[in-house]
Amino acid sequence: MSLKHALLVLLESQPATGYDLRKRFAEHMGYFWSASHQQIYLQLKKLNAEGQVSCEITEQADKPDKKTYTLTEQGQASLQEWLCEPVKPCAYNDALLVKLYAGHLTDTEVLITEISRLREHNEKKLAIFQGLERDYQSLAPSPRQQMKLPFLTLRRGILEVQAWLSWSEEVLAALRD
Amino acid sequence: MSLKHALLVLLESQPATGYDLRKRFAEHMGYFWSASHQQIYLQLKKLNAEGQVSCEITEQADKPDKKTYTLTEQGQASLQEWLCEPVKPCAYNDALLVKLYAGHLTDTEVLITEISRLREHNEKKLAIFQGLERDYQSLAPSPRQQMKLPFLTLRRGILEVQAWLSWSEEVLAALRD
DNA sequence: CGACTCATGTAACTTGTTACATGATTTG
DNA sequence: CAAATCATGTAACAAGTTACATGAGTCG
16 A cells, blocks of 8 residues: 555645545645545554644634644655655456456346446546646656656556557447347 | 446446456456455445455365355346446546656656657557457357447447557657657 | 535445465475 | 465554534625
8 A cells, every 4th residue: 555655746846635635635646646634644643643744733713623744854764765665566456347347147238338437537537637648748858857757647547548549449349240 | 436336337247256256357457447455345345344245155174264155136227326326527637748847857758768668658558459359359249239339339449548558659759859 | 406516435345465374295 | 385275353553524614804
């Protein structure tokens, strides 16, 4: 697991609240990381208990206190350590493929509906990702250089959805044969 | 989640022990489902408690008792129900991409090593998958027809590793620029 | 006037991981 | 003679999900 590490990475650039981090996950890491707000708050609490982040509380009238987390030196160090360890290949479990594997137990229509849904979903994602890609490409050289690595993660998102789209076409053709 | 459903799918074709199922996962569903033996035994126990599978115990000298699980009518029914529900898109969390995103905090060499490892890993997978693809294509028409759906899941595995390989090349080129 | 934003949490539960444990038989 | 195969489990822990809760301010 490394929600903790993902949080440390985001906190490295600037202190933030759980709320901020949740938005940054959704906006910038959406195509390779998903996290619920509960998990984020929980892991921040644990990181704080471990001394990897510090927490400054701002009281607010009529709202819950705001907790701003900052990376500590210890957090920096453990992030560095993590960066040098080889990552584990991520195991993934895909219910859709289980369903297709067992497709002989149901109507072909059910499968076609699922795959069509998948295709639509990925078409929408592709449109969004390609928009982000254009934004990147129209940047001036210097900020573009700075965004090079995040852009590579976007490229991964694009290649991934394209692979799903090619596969969807293959499967729909095979199911309709 | 649906390890339970994946187990029901495998049990639909024939009764099996936890041990058998673990092997069948590794052999036939390896490219879209991973499960540890502990999880398999645990979920089988739960399915049994829920009445979705029945369990027949064979005593063996010098070995743990063998437990053969069979799908019950209730299990059949819940499998049918699951097949008709839309699947949830599977959220995936990829530590490698987090690392790349934060790559400015470490040496480019570290990143190149990771991506090279990824490429090698996927090249091996591709070779295995393409072997399975050839096996399928050399089947007689009738068994080939029967294996059509599992073959489509293999195709997914192939398109997936190819997408990883294309991306690896892009990233290595960008990191070495 | 309903939905969204800000801002955080608890509680109960399910799922998954890691480490440990047993022990005979077969294969290289 | 070591490793894999057969065959199952417990225990402790970590991670993730789902549902529930609060409550003002703002936008269309």
